[in-house]
Amino acid sequence: MYSEKVMEHFKNPRNMGEIKDADGVGTVGNPVCGDMMTIYIKVKDNRIEDIKFKTFGCGAAIATSSMITELAKGKALEEALKITRKDVADALEGLPPIKMHCSNLAADALKLAIEDYHKKQKSKEGAS
Amino acid sequence: MSVPRKIYMDHTAGKPIDSRVLEAMLSYMKFFYGNPFSIHSFGEEPRKALDEARIKIAELINAERKESIIFTSGATESNNLAIKGVANRNADRGKHIITSSIEHMSVLNPCKFLKTKGFNVTFLPVDSYGVISLESLERELKDDTILVSVQYANGEIGTIQPIKEISEIVHRKNAYLHVDATAANGLIPIDVRKDGIDLLTLSSNDMYGPKGVGALYIREGVRIEPILHGGGQERGLRSGTENVPGIVGFGKAAEIAKKEMREESERLSRLRDKLIRGLLESVPYSFLNGHPTMRLPDNAAVRFSFIEGESILLSLDMMGVAASSGSACTAKTLEPSHVLMATGLKHEEAHGSVLFTLGRQNTEEEVDYVISIMPDIVKRLRAISPLTPKELMSNV
Numbered sequence: 001m002y003s004e005k006v007m008e009h010f011k012n013p014r015n016m017g018e019i020k021d022a023d024g025v026g027t028v029g030n031p032v033c034g035d036m037m038t039i040y041i042k043v044k045d046n047r048i049e050d051i052k053f054k055t056f057g058c059g060a061a062i063a064t065s066s067m068i069t070e071l072a073k074g075k076a077l078e079e080a081l082k083i084t085r086k087d088v089a090d091a092l093e094g095l096p097p098i099k100m101h102c103s104n105l106a107a108d109a110l111k112l113a114i115e116d117y118h119k120k121q122k123s124k125e126g127a128s
Numbered sequence: 129m130s131v132p133r134k135i136y137m138d139h140t141a142g143k144p145i146d147s148r149v150l151e152a153m154l155s156y157m158k159f160f161y162g163n164p165f166s167i168h169s170f171g172e173e174p175r176k177a178l179d180e181a182r183i184k185i186a187e188l189i190n191a192e193r194k195e196s197i198i199f200t201s202g203a204t205e206s207n208n209l210a211i212k213g214v215a216n217r218n219a220d221r222g223k224h225i226i227t228s229s230i231e232h233m234s235v236l237n238p239c240k241f242l243k244t245k246g247f248n249v250t251f252l253p254v255d256s257y258g259v260i261s262l263e264s265l266e267r268e269l270k271d272d273t274i275l276v277s278v279q280y281a282n283g284e285i286g287t288i289q290p291i292k293e294i295s296e297i298v299h300r301k302n303a304y305l306h307v308d309a310t311a312a313n314g315l316i317p318i319d320v321r322k323d324g325i326d327l328l329t330l331s332s333n334d335m336y337g338p339k340g341v342g343a344l345y346i347r348e349g350v351r352i353e354p355i356l357h358g359g360g361q362e363r364g365l366r367s368g369t370e371n372v373p374g375i376v377g378f379g380k381a382a383e384i385a386k387k388e389m390r391e392e393s394e395r396l397s398r399l400r401d402k403l404i405r406g407l408l409e410s411v412p413y414s415f416l417n418g419h420p421t422m423r424l425p426d427n428a429a430v431r432f433s434f435i436e437g438e439s440i441l442l443s444l445d446m447m448g449v450a451a452s453s454g455s456a457c458t459a460k461t462l463e464p465s466h467v468l469m470a471t472g473l474k475h476e477e478a479h480g481s482v483l484f485t486l487g488r489q490n491t492e493e494e495v496d497y498v499i500s501i502m503p504d505i506v507k508r509l510r511a512i513s514p515l516t517p518k519e520l521m522s523n524v
Contacts, residue, residue: 031515
């Protein structure tokens, strides 16, 4: 049902875990619909220096979370924002059609994490 | 413990054909290919074989006569024939049908279809174990109720329904009782006369017979009309040349089930109990789906909090174990199983369900192996999951 790449990321998810002092955090989905994902980022010089995820969901949800951390790591924030669900699915050598919503989550969670980072930066600037 | 190469615990989804069944079928593909309707000698052997199979299936369910058995293409067709056939033939007496909220799609969808054709359908609620509410049945049964359709047992949560009590209630009114025994046949004894069943759906593959064959038992005197019209086979109730090799296999499967069911079901029940106990004891935050005692011998349905069913199935598959899930992500829709939801589970609880259904070739060693690998699978997925007991509570 899944590509080898999806299964490989499901078996050995990259960058799994939390970042306690994250610069930005994004959570999408909820356990009610069966998928929930949180992305944590550390930002240095406008680049994603570190990124981690936690995911409740199906195999595709876990694999797409893992894949987006690989795609985003080291990228400039504005580049990372351009990553689409299609990019994630393509990098995983495709997803079953019904699973496309799962990969939506990963890209959305990353965007939220970056927005959260910008918000925090603004409030920091406002404070200083 | 040695690791078995592949362990199949998804017998509700499909069963292997018993080798004795396959053996019985072969001559009806190779040599006795005639049409049982034919008048010449080539028709004779298939005709005899149909008769014998009909007798064996009648005996399995203690039907009063072999003519009460109508062969179909499987449980889906049997359920459609029972529901639409009775509804259409009896619409002059009433237009009300009762079923339950945990039926198979091949019962729910014909009922929903009939709703669009002017019938009224009531879907009975179940309790947290999946037992149909008898009070609701009594309350909903009306003078214009023509049919009550409920399952003997549920394949997804294993719960066995109190069919005899249901029958007594149904027959206080002028309604027929149709029972879908797909998940139960070959596992628990069914006696249509003692249980007071008017129509009964049977499935061949669920008894280790070939796929694509089933039967509908129709008690003598039940008013029903066909849904397939043609050459008038099966007393005019199911036109189309009979699938003779399939029916022969079905008959053989029924014969074997009748002989071996008691012993095999006792063995399965022991394995089932060991599997359920082992999983619940070794994995924290794990729970049984369905009824603890009124339960099919092959069914171990367990849910694990904070993680999702499909990722559990994939993990099991990586370890050589095939199981099933009530999870949204494995189905065509993204909704959690209607059965689990009807038992009152929250979405997030239903999502973490795994269904093991045992069969003839499963051994105690295999059960031990599954129990031994489950804690690590769950631990790994919980480490990936953002949900913790506390967080899940705050979502409630």
